[in-house]
Amino acid sequence: xxxxxxxxxxSGSPGQSITISxxxxxxxxxxxNYVSWYQQHPGKAPKLMIYEVSNRPSGVSNRFSGSKSGNxxxxxxxxxxxxxxxxxxxxxxxxxxxxxxxxxxxxVTVL
Amino acid sequence: xxxxxxxxxxxxxxxxSLRLSCAASGFTFSDxxxxxxxxxxxxxxxxVSYISSSSSYTxxxxxxxxxxxISRDNAKNSLYLQMNxxxxxxxxxxxxxxxxxxxxxxxxxxxxxxxxxxx
Numbered sequence: 001x002x003x004x005x006x007x008x009x010x011s012g013s014p015g016q017s018i019t020i021s022x023x024x025x026x027x028x029x030x031x032x033n034y035v036s037w038y039q040q041h042p043g044k045a046p047k048l049m050i051y052e053v054s055n056r057p058s059g060v061s062n063r064f065s066g067s068k069s070g071n072x073x074x075x076x077x078x079x080x081x082x083x084x085x086x087x088x089x090x091x092x093x094x095x096x097x098x099x100x101x102x103x104x105x106x107x108v109t110v111l
Numbered sequence: 112x113x114x115x116x117x118x119x120x121x122x123x124x125x126x127x128s129l130r131l132s133c134a135a136s137g138f139t140f141s142d143x144x145x146x147x148x149x150x151x152x153x154x155x156x157x158x159v160s161y162i163s164s165s166s167s168y169t170x171x172x173x174x175x176x177x178x179x180x181i182s183r184d185n186a187k188n189s190l191y192l193q194m195n196x197x198x199x200x201x202x203x204x205x206x207x208x209x210x211x212x213x214x215x216x217x218x219x220x221x222x223x224x225x226x227x228x229x230x
Contacts, residue, residue, distance in 0.1 A: 003155065036216035038156070045206055045220040046148075046156065052214045089156050093215040098170040099158040100215045 004029065004090055004103035011109040017078040020106045022090030023071060028101060030071035034093035036100075037066055037075045041086045049088075050075060077108070085110045113137040113219040115207050120224030127197050127228070133190040133207030133221055141165075141185040146210035146217055147192050149203035149226075157203075160192065161210045175201075197228045 005023040012018040022029065022037075029035055033053045038046040048057055050066035053073060063078045073092070077084055090103035119131040133145070146161035160171045160181040169181050180193040190207050204225050208217030 034215045036214070038217075040156075045222050046217075047220070048216060048218050051211070051216045051218070057218065091156075091158075091216060097173075099161065099172055102156045102158065105155045 002101075004092060004101060006088075006090060006103040006106045008104075009107045009109065011111055012077075012080045013111045014080055014082065016080050017076060018080060018108065020075045020077075020088055020090075020108070022073040022075070022092075022103045024073075024092055024094075024101075025071055027096045028092040028094035029068065029073050029090075031095065032093045033068070034100070035066070035068060035073040036091045037064075038089045038091065039084075039086050040089065046089065080110055082110050084108060113209065115209065115219060115221035117205065117207050117221045117224040120205065120226045122227045122229065123197055124230050125198060125228055128193070128195045129197065129226060131192040131194065131205055131207075131224060131226070133192075135188045135190065135209075138209070140183075140188040144210040144212045145183060145190045146208050147181060147190075148206045148208055148217065148220075149201075150206070150223075151200070151203040154203075159205070161212075162190070163212070194226070197226075199228050202226060202228050 037050040040046045054066040088106045114136045116134045147159040162169045162181045178196045182191045204223040206223045208220045
């Protein structure tokens with residue numbers, strides 16, 4: 001199972017909004033509402049930010065939102081803050097494997 | 112609060128074995144699926160395996176199938192990963208995570224344990 005495709009890097013200034021894409025196929029992202037997003041700061045464990053496309057776990061800022069259109073899921077960070085600088089990974093259920101599949105990861109830089 | 116603490120990582124020679132453990136607390140361990148995820152140095156995340164709440168159902172990545180075995184002891188609130196025939200490409204930080212089977216995601220993660228396979 002190939003990894004989902006994410007841009008290697010996305011950047012923005014404080015206060016701006018950025019969007020990270022996660023592109024798959026109809027066998028994963030496009031076929032099921034089982035896309036999740038994780039934030040990982042350097043040297044730290046990943047943290048769940050979004051599950052089932054657009055749901056936020058308790059305690060996650062409402063500046064983070066998720067959506068999906070066709071075979072592409074998106075994570076939007078609004079009101080960008082310095083603390084949002086991290087790596088972000090998407091993950092999706094896939095009918096092509098017995099395990100979910102991660103995206104390639106995106107490094108977010110706050111300018 | 113939910114806490115997951117991995118242990119058992121270290122340096123092992125190619126072909127060797129290692130057993131990772133994950134101690135869980137703050138939730139009813141026996142009610143949840145659990146999983147292992149790994150991250151090679153400077154690389155992305157990879158789902159390795161997950162196990163159902165009663166151990167009746169397990170799944171593995173093709174890259175570890177036949178070499179790794181996931182198990183759990185609900186009485187001890189512990190998750191395990193037995194890793195045999197280790198290869199250099201198994202070098203990674205291994206995370207345990209509580210796995211929500213219905214949505215296929217990990218909602219709580221441990222801090223990870225480093226496994227290095229090298230001669």
